[in-house]
Amino acid sequence: MTTPATPPPQAPGQPFQQPQQGLGGPAGTYASPIPVRSPGLGDAIASEWTKIRSVRSTMWTLGVMIVLLLAVGLLSAFAVGASDAELEDTPVLSLGFFGVLLGSICVITLGVLTISSEYGTGMIRTTLTACPSRSRVLIAKSVVFFLLTFSITAVTTGIVGLLQTAMLGGATPGGDDWLRATVGVALYVATLGLLSLAVGALVRHSAGAITLMIAVVLLPLVLAMFMFSPSLADLQQALLEYSIPSQLAAFYDASVTPSGPSGWEPLWIVLGVTAVAMTGAFASLDRRDV
Amino acid sequence: MIELDGLTKRFGNKVAVDDLSCRVRPGMVTGFLGPNGAGKSTTMRMMLDLDNPTSGSVRIDGKHYRELREPLKHIGALLEAKAMHGGRSAYNNLLCLAQSNRIPASRVSHVLDMVGLGAVAKKKSKGFSLGMGQRLGIAAALLGDPEILMFDEPVNGLDPEGIHWIRNLMKALAAEGRTIFVSSHLMSEMALTADHLIVIGQGRLLADTSMADFIHENSRSFVRMRSPQQERLRDVLHGAGIVAAETGDGALEIDGAAPEALGELAAGHGIVLHELSSQRASLEEAFMQMTAGAVEYHAHSEREGAQPPPVGPHWGDRWTGQAGAGSGDGPKGA
Numbered sequence: 135m136t137t138p139a140t141p142p143p144q145a146p147g148q149p150f151q152q153p154q155q156g157l158g159g160p161a162g163t164y165a166s167p168i169p170v171r172s173p174g175l176g177d178a179i180a181s182e183w184t185k186i187r188s189v190r191s192t193m194w195t196l197g198v199m200i201v202l203l204l205a206v207g208l209l210s211a212f213a214v215g216a217s218d219a220e221l222e223d224t225p226v227l228s229l230g231f232f233g234v235l236l237g238s239i240c241v242i243t244l245g246v247l248t249i250s251s252e253y254g255t256g257m258i259r260t261t262l263t264a265c266p267s268r269s270r271v272l273i274a275k276s277v278v279f280f281l282l283t284f285s286i287t288a289v290t291t292g293i294v295g296l297l298q299t300a301m302l303g304g305a306t307p308g309g310d311d312w313l314r315a316t317v318g319v320a321l322y323v324a325t326l327g328l329l330s331l332a333v334g335a336l337v338r339h340s341a342g343a344i345t346l347m348i349a350v351v352l353l354p355l356v357l358a359m360f361m362f363s364p365s366l367a368d369l370q371q372a373l374l375e376y377s378i379p380s381q382l383a384a385f386y387d388a389s390v391t392p393s394g395p396s397g398w399e400p401l402w403i404v405l406g407v408t409a410v411a412m413t414g415a416f417a418s419l420d421r422r423d424v
Numbered sequence: 425m426i427e428l429d430g431l432t433k434r435f436g437n438k439v440a441v442d443d444l445s446c447r448v449r450p451g452m453v454t455g456f457l458g459p460n461g462a463g464k465s466t467t468m469r470m471m472l473d474l475d476n477p478t479s480g481s482v483r484i485d486g487k488h489y490r491e492l493r494e495p496l497k498h499i500g501a502l503l504e505a506k507a508m509h510g511g512r513s514a515y516n517n518l519l520c521l522a523q524s525n526r527i528p529a530s531r532v533s534h535v536l537d538m539v540g541l542g543a544v545a546k547k548k549s550k551g552f553s554l555g556m557g558q559r560l561g562i563a564a565a566l567l568g569d570p571e572i573l574m575f576d577e578p579v580n581g582l583d584p585e586g587i588h589w590i591r592n593l594m595k596a597l598a599a600e601g602r603t604i605f606v607s608s609h610l611m612s613e614m615a616l617t618a619d620h621l622i623v624i625g626q627g628r629l630l631a632d633t634s635m636a637d638f639i640h641e642n643s644r645s646f647v648r649m650r651s652p653q654q655e656r657l658r659d660v661l662h663g664a665g666i667v668a669a670e671t672g673d674g675a676l677e678i679d680g681a682a683p684e685a686l687g688e689l690a691a692g693h694g695i696v697l698h699e700l701s702s703q704r705a706s707l708e709e710a711f712m713q714m715t716a717g718a719v720e721y722h723a724h725s726e727r728e729g730a731q732p733p734p735v736g737p738h739w740g741d742r743w744t745g746q747a748g749a750g751s752g753d754g755p756k757g758a
Contacts, residue, residue: 164450164451164571164600164601164602164603165571165601166497166568166569166570166571167569171493171494171526172493172494173493173494173524173525173526177523177524177525177526178524180523180524181520181521181523181524182520184516184519184520184523185509185512185516185520188512188513188516188519188520189509189511189512190511191511251509252509255506255507255508255509255510256503256504256506256507256508257507257508257509257517259469259472259474259503259504259507260503260507260508260521260564261521261524262472262473262474263472263474263495263496263501263503264495264496264521264524264525265495265524265525266473266489266490266492266495267490421476423469423474423475423476424469424474424475
C-alpha cells in the first residue's frame with residue numbers, strides 16, 4: 135500500500151515518500167510531497183520524444199524511408215552509369231528525386247500516425263488530461279516530428295547525393311544545388327509531414343488521413359494526365375505545375391514543366407498550406423470533444 | 425474538492441447531463457452511481473476538460489482544469505482501461521505522462537510496483553488482459569500522487585482478488601485525506617466502498633447523500649406474516665387500523681409496524697401464525713426504484729422499472745430466501 139512505516143525526512147533525493155497519515159488518521163485535505171512547478175514546452179517535447187521513439191511504427195516508417203532513398207537513388211545512378219546515355223545537362227543530384235518521392239509517403243504516414251494513433255487507442259484522452267493545453271501538445275508533437283524527419287531526410291539525401299556524384303561524372307553540382315537537394319528537400323518533405331499531422335488531427339482516423347494525404351500527393355498529377363479537353367488546358371497546366379511531385383522536382387531544377395514554381399518557391403507554398411491546416415487542427419483540438 | 429455547477433451537456437437534442445450541481449469532498453470515497461447511459465462518463469470527461477459542457481462549469485480546487493499547472497499532481501483519472509498505446513511498453517506509456525508533468529522517472533517504476541505490474545513493466549500493453557489494463561490505468565492515475573482521484577468503473581474486468589485490492593486501495597487513499605470519486609452502476613459495490621453517494625439518472629441529480637442516510641432512507645423494512653387463518657388475520661389487522669398488502673404467495677406484508685406488536689395482536693385473537701418475519705428491501709432495489717423514477721419522469725414507459733409486474737405466485741420466493749436482505753418484489757403497498 136501507499137503508507138510506509140518510517141517517518142519521512144524529506145530528502146531531496148526521495149521526493150516521493152508518502153505523508154504520514156495512518157489509515158484511520160484525521161481526514162484532512164491530502165497534500166502531496168511532490169512540488170508543483172510550472173511545466174513548459176520542454177517537458178511536453180520530452181514527453182512526445184518518448185512517445186515517438188517507443189513505438190515500432192516510427193522505426194518502420196523511417197527505416198523504410200531511408201532504405202527507399204538509398205536504394206532508389208543508387209539504383210538510378212547505377213542504371214545511368216551502366217547505360218551509354220550521357221547525362222548532358224541533367225543535374226546528377228536529380229537522380230535522388232524518385233527515392234524522395236517514394237520516401238515522402240513514409241513521412242506522410244508517420245506524420246498522420248503521430249496524432250491519429252492517439253485517437254485510435256484512446257491515448258489522446260490520457261495525453262490531454264496530463265497536458266490540458268492543446269496548443270502545447272500540438273506544438274510539441276510538431277517540433278519532435280519535424281526535427282526527426284528533417285534531420286533524417288537531410289542526412290540521407292546528403293549521403294545519396296555524395297554517392298551519386300562519386301559514381302557518375304557530369305556537371306559538378308554547385309553549393310546552391312547541394313543546399314536545395316538536401317536541406318531544401320528535407321525541409322519540404324518534413325513540412326509535408328507536418329501537413330499530414332494537421333490532417334491527422336482534423337480527421338482523427340489513421341487510414342482515412344493517410345489515404346487523403348496520398349491522394350493530395352498523387353491525384354493532381356494523375357488527373358492532369360487525363361485532361362485531354364482543350365477547355366481544361368489551363369487547369370491541366372496548373373495541376374501539373376503545382377502538384378507535389380512537380381514542386382519536389384523544382385528543388386532539383388528538373389520540373390515536369392518549364393514554368394511553375396522554381397528554386398525555393400515550393401517550400402513557401404507548402405509552408406503556407408501547412409500553416410492554414412495547423413490553424414484548423416488547433417481549432418479542432420481546442421473546441422471539439424475528445 | 426470538485427465542484428460542479430449547473431453542468432449540462434447536450435448531444436444534438438439528447439440531454440446527456442442535465443443541470444448537475446454537486447460537490448465531491450476530500451477525505452472520503454464518493455460513489456457516483458447511475459444506470460448505464462445515465463451520463464456518468466460524460467460528466468467525468470467534462471470534469472477533465474475533455475468534453476466541453478453546453479453550459480455550467482467544473483472547478484477542481486477552485487480552478488478550471490485548463491488552469492491547473494501539472495494537472496497529474498492535482499488529479500489522477502482512470503477513464504477507460506487501455507487508454508494507452510498498445511505498442512508501447514507499460515513503462516514507456518507512463519514515462520511520457522510523467523515527463524509532461526515533471527514527475528521523476530523513478531516514480532514510474534514505483535507506481536507500477538504498487539499496482540503489481542512491476543514484472544511486466546517492459547512488456548507491450550497490447551498483450552495485457554482487461555484486468556492488467558485496468559491496473560495500468562490505475563498506475564497512471566497514481567503517477568502524480570494527486571490529491572483527487574477519479575475512477576470510472578474501476579472494478580470492471582478485475583478478478584475477485586483485484587476487486588478486493590481496489591476497494592482497499594480506495595479506502596486507504598481516502599483515509600490519507602484525498603478526494604476519491606468513483607463511478608459504478610452497481611449499488612452493491614458502492615455499498616462496500618463509498619462513504620458518500622451521488623446518484624444520477626438520465627443526466628439528472630437524483631440523490632446527494634451520505635451512504636448511511638441513503639441506506640436508512642431507502643431500505644424499506646416491513647413485516648411478513650403468513651397464517652392458515654388468512655381471512656381472520658386480515659380482519660383483525662384491519663380492525664387495528666393496520667394496512668396489510670397481500671403478496672402473490674399468500675402472505676401479508678405490513679409496513680410501519682413492529683413484529684412484536686403484530687405477534688401479540690395475533691396471539692390476542694388466537695390466530696395461528698406460520699410465519700412472522702422482519703424483512704428489509706435491498707439497496708439494489710432502492711437504487712433501481714430511484715432511477716426508475718427518472719426514467720418514468722422522461723416518459724420512457726417501455727423500460728422495465730424497479731417494480732416489475734408479478735410473474736406468478738412463486739416469483740418473489742427467490743428473493744425472500746436470501747438471508748434477510750431480500751424481499752418479495754411482487755406487488756407492494758395497496
